[in-house]
Amino acid sequence: MEFDRPSGRVIAETEDLSARGLFIRTEALLPVGEETEIAVELPDGTQLVLFGRVAHMLTPSAARALGRHPGMGFELVGPDTAARLKLRTHIDSLKTEITSPGLSTTTQVIIVEPVTPLRTRMGRCLESAGFKVTAVANATEALEACAVWRPDAIIAAAEMETMTGVDLAYAMSEHATLSDVPLVLTGEEGDLSRLEAYRAGVRDYIPKPFLDEELVIRVHRVAAPSQPNTNFGLRGSLVDIGLGTLLSLFEFERKSGILLLLRGGEIARVFIAEGKLIKVEVSTGNGAPKERLMRLLDWHDGQFEFSPAAIGGRDEVEVSVTALLLEHARRSDEGKPPIPPRH
16 A cells, blocks of 8 residues: 655555555554555456545554554544445455454353352452353362363363362363364462462463453453464553553454553553453452542553453443543643743
């Protein structure tokens, strides 16, 4: 594809193309909000002229932090022209879209936890994140379930009677169909317990107590079916890429999932459905959902991790990402001290 900049014509490419927009891989960036004509050549040689508005951008530094290509996300604007209709026909023929399908609901996991309340909590947590869950009380029941169907992952307590989590790991390693199934153990914090687990071939070890979102993130890493050229999850530092950029990216690509934010002793979770902000939870402070997000946008350090999941429920935020960022920018400008006159 080609588009114009003040410095001249730019030739670039994309593999992210949908009937709603496209992401152009380039370091020749335009300002967010700018509209331009985009000449597109489809793989079959069809030439299209589209009009797009820059919805978000990934600078080279932000792209490196996310493990992505730098470039710009464009939303298509204007009426349904003949070119737009041809693009839609092309997309329909491919039966694919830019949007990530998130975590497949066919991803099946077995939870092995002798404590009933914790087993129930873990099951509900993973089911709400899109996993199909079978929860049992001991390792023997888990192996019996595996004889019926092969799970995508097993999450087991390290301490169990008769057969421990490490015992289960060794039993799985000797089983023809279970030797490559990821096993995640949950147990007490401690280097010796963790080391013993990893020596037995355990894929991950989660110290107790743990947050629901941490469980989802860890299990998703080991259980999500891999797809070529697709990054379902994102994690990194807010120093490298700001929250506003992340939310713009999720809005444009219509992502669904939970964005976990950690800074010092503070924890926040932002629930996103099809790119729309649905709900926000914070460990400190209160106020309306929009005000909580405003405070989070002031975080310039800390860590983030995005876990794709099917998100439903009532929209508690009731404001778009774009409107939220514009209002935050306005408040920031109003809060700045006046610039002294030059003499």
